[in-house]
Amino acid sequence: xxxxxPHQQEISDEVLIRRYLNGEVExxxxxxxxxxxxxxxxxxxxxxxxxxxxxxxxxFIAAVKALPSFRGDAKFSTWLRTLTxxxxxxxxRKRSRKQEPQIAALTETLAHPDNLxxxxxxxxxxxxxxxxxxxxxxxxxxxxxFAEGLQFNEIAEAGNRNLEATKSLxxxxxxxxxxxxxx
Amino acid sequence: xxxxxxxxxxxxxxxxxxDRILNDEETARAEGxxxxxxxxxxxxxxxxxxxxxxxxxxxxxxxxxxxxKERMRREQEEKAPFWKRFFNPQFGFLVxxxxxxxxxVVNAPAVVNPDLSGTAxxxxxxxxxxxxLTLFMAAxxxxxxx
Numbered sequence: 001x002x003x004x005x006p007h008q009q010e011i012s013d014e015v016l017i018r019r020y021l022n023g024e025v026e027x028x029x030x031x032x033x034x035x036x037x038x039x040x041x042x043x044x045x046x047x048x049x050x051x052x053x054x055x056x057x058x059x060f061i062a063a064v065k066a067l068p069s070f071r072g073d074a075k076f077s078t079w080l081r082t083l084t085x086x087x088x089x090x091x092x093r094k095r096s097r098k099q100e101p102q103i104a105a106l107t108e109t110l111a112h113p114d115n116l117x118x119x120x121x122x123x124x125x126x127x128x129x130x131x132x133x134x135x136x137x138x139x140x141x142x143x144x145x146f147a148e149g150l151q152f153n154e155i156a157e158a159g160n161r162n163l164e165a166t167k168s169l170x171x172x173x174x175x176x177x178x179x180x181x182x183x
Numbered sequence: 184x185x186x187x188x189x190x191x192x193x194x195x196x197x198x199x200x201x202d203r204i205l206n207d208e209e210t211a212r213a214e215g216x217x218x219x220x221x222x223x224x225x226x227x228x229x230x231x232x233x234x235x236x237x238x239x240x241x242x243x244x245x246x247x248x249x250x251x252k253e254r255m256r257r258e259q260e261e262k263a264p265f266w267k268r269f270f271n272p273q274f275g276f277l278v279x280x281x282x283x284x285x286x287x288v289v290n291a292p293a294v295v296n297p298d299l300s301g302t303a304x305x306x307x308x309x310x311x312x313x314x315x316l317t318l319f320m321a322a323x324x325x326x327x328x329x
Contacts, residue, residue: 032248040239053247060251061258127233145201146230152198167194171223174197178226 013076021068032060035077039084042147046088046128046139049121059087078158081148092132130180138173145170193220200224204231276323283316 013034016027036056043055062083070079131139144150144158156166197220202208204227287309 029248032251033244036244036247037239045233057247057251057254061254064255123229124233127229142230146205149205152202164191164194167198168190170201171194171197174223174226174230175219177230178222181226181229 014072017067017070017072017076028064031076035080036060038077038148039080042081042084042143043088045143045147046131047091048128049124051091055087055091058090059084062087126181130177133180134173134176137169138176141166141170141173142177196220197223197227201227201231204228276319280316280319280323283312283319286312287316 011030013031016031019027020031039059040052040056043059044052047055059080063080066083070076131142134142141155141159144155145152150158152166152170153163155170156163159166161169
């Protein structure tokens with residue numbers, strides 16, 4: 001995404017965070033460009049189109065504020081994923097007080113129809129609604145595979161499961177999603 | 184045992200199908216497939232298609248980073264103590280300029296009608312103040328935020 005030198009790309013997140021906390025604020029750009037695509041894609045899967053950018057920004061704002069408390073017990077990407085999930089939950093909490101988010105998204109998209117077709121927005125909204133209604137472990141495995149592009153063995157490692165159990169969970173998650181979409 | 188094997192087999196097939204879809208090795212399942220696996224594969228295709236549009240491009244990423252930095256800067260400023268927000272060089276120039284303007288206004292009658300004050304010293308003081316004021320205003324203009 002960004003033209004970083006191979007040397008910069010080799011530097012681990014943890015080293016970059018330490019440098020950032022020691023005052024090298026410019027290294028934040030590296031962290032940002034490195035993690036933005038995955039955060040943005042994860043958000044895109046569960047947040048209506050018009051709010052994707054704002055929620056993504058909220059995630060990074062929260063990350064910057066919380067970085068001094070990042071101790072490195074977990075990987076930065078895992079920490080950022082948790083933060084993203086918090087921000088998504090916060091978004092739905094806030095929006096449910098005003099108007100159902102999906103309905104709001106449709107209304108907003110119809111008001112600005114330049115980006116996406118009504119049909120694609122409608123499809124996205126059905127999927128988002130179905131994904132958000134899934135149990136957390138089902139939603140998470142689908143997002144890890146589709147939004148973050150993790151391989152099944154990586155998902156297994158991240159969830160402390162074996163590969164067979166991970167694939168089984170994946171199938172149950174897809175089955176649950178199918179049922180939700182049919183409702 | 185047989186049922187378990189079938190279940191594991193289906194888990195593997197669906198996982199492999201998802202891998203192929205995500206690696207762009209397959210865009211759709213062959214026509215005519217029926218059954219549970221086919222339905223699940225259709226769901227996988229829908230899920231993959233949903234967010235594959237509007238992927239981030241470089242310009243968008245840059246714009247988002249700029250927006251983020253701007254917001255961080257604003258939040259930092261809002262967090263700064265009241266006096267710190269105002270006591271920057273620009274504000275200093277404004278205060279000095281205001282003081283000099285006040286000085287000029289108070290002494291203006293001396294310039295318009297020298298008989299009122301009478302001394303040449305006060306008259307030259309006003310000219311010096313006017314000159315300094317001009318310099319400060321010029322400096323302020325050059326330092327203004329663009």
